[in-house]
Amino acid sequence: MKLFAFAATALLASPAAAQEPEILDLRQYDERLAVEPTQLLSLGTAHLSGWSEFVDRPQLDAALDPLLDRLEAWAPDTIMIENISGANCDHLERYGVFYAGAADTYCRDVGDAGEFTGLSRVEANIAMLETLMKGGPEDTPQARRALAATMLAAGEHYSALVQWLRLPEAERAAGEELSEAMVGRLDKLSTSLNESASIAVPLAVRLGHERVWPVDDHSADQLYLRNAEIFGKRMREIWSSGDTSAREKYMALTEKVKADRDIVSFLREMNSLEAQDMTINNDFAKGLADDQPEGVGQDYANWWQVRNMRMVANIVAAAAMNRSQRSLAIVGASHKAYYDNYLDTMHHIELVDTVDFLAP
Structure with a gap:
């Protein structure tokens, strides 16, 4: 009996026992859906408020017209934005310090x-x-x-x-x-x-x-609290380390759109898999690689995941509440990959290929 117990303990401690567990792929049940899924287009964009140095609103409107014409023809019945709802703001204000003053x-x-x-x-x-x-x-x-x-x-x-x-x-x-x-x-x-x-x-x-439907969520900002005094300084160090090609790529795209005002082409590049990968490698993946004991980078990476999961939950809720057939989610481009990965697991959501949608 002692020998058996020893063997069992050794087996449990062996590397073979540490293999990743199998998980049930919930997407296999999508075929059981008795209604048509919501067609969802996640449109990653630059934050256009940062363009004030080279464009005014009438000029921006003129440049956006081809995009708006295309979106109008697609006719989403639900439009979601990267802003916080009034109800969520009420909560953030009531518990202000707990959420690092996000309100x-x-x-x-x-x-x-x-x-x-x-x-x-x-x-x-x-x-x-x-x-x-x-x-x-x-x-x-x-x-x-x-x-x-x-x-x-x-x-x-x-x-x-x-x-x-x-x-x-x-x-x-x-x-x-x-x-x-x-x-x-x-x-x-x-x-x-x-x-x-x-x-x-x-x-x-x-x-x-x-x-319009605000789906942003900053309740995950409480993850900053543990390292509030050093958070900004440490994250600047993390971001400036290693590869910084994403910023160079974005600046090049911005210079191009300054000159040609072709926002559809600009957004097609911003939503490409290459741009998404470059953004994550230059940003959140650097947080994942932070090995300092304070764990600032780890807090940052966790914050980003939690925030996006809550945003996606708001998207799914809005689409369900509105019985949406076609939904448009407009968001900063760094959210794009996280949006799509999380949304792809939702039974009632079918993603639209953004690059194809923006194709010439």
Whole structure:
């Protein structure tokens, strides 16, 4: 009996026993799906707000027209953006320190809209969802202005901008439904270069949507807390080590699009497998390779995975809630590979090849 016990213990400790376990591939059950899956196009992009040194909004609009025409023809019924929902911002603010102050960076103030409408952010979110679940507001200027105000109070600024821009220009004015400050906020947001304002919102307006769907999530920012004092310095060291070709590649693409304004070609390159691989090797993989005892790089790599998983969960929830047939998820290009890998495991999602979609 002692010999048997010794042999069993040795077997368990042997390298053969350390082999990776087999896992069940959940994708095999996709064929059982009784409905058509959501066709999902994840569009990785540069953050266009960084282009202000060489393009203004009218110039950007002109350059984006071919992309918007292509997206309009594809006609997604759900448009998702890399912004945080008002409900999520409410949570981040309530637990501010616990989430490393993420709300201060990523959430917009709703105080003036709440005061004008008399709605707390929670009440405004409930009112907004009740209206949207009934099919949207009445198609009158008063109803659209009122919903825009409710959306501002809810912290859903880009959806408020959709309602605002669906109004005839003569009806975009302050009054009973919106204060001068709220109108000023919407007008300022409408001129922003960022991709939510310059791609998602104009596309939603073209397609007659009532809203856009924010899917970003910064609750994973709590992973910064352990190394908050040294995090930035250490990550700059990690990023500057070894291969830096991704930045050189991006700068070359940016110089090209500065000259030719061919944003479709620019985005096709940004979404290529080569660009995705280069981005990860120059960024998150460097975090994985960090062997310092503080574990800053490991915290960073874990943060990125958790954030993207939560964003993908928001995408799947939005597509399901909207009974989406075709969804467009617009996001910073560094998210692209993580989006696609996680989304590919979802039963109700079928990925659209972004490079093929953007082909000449």
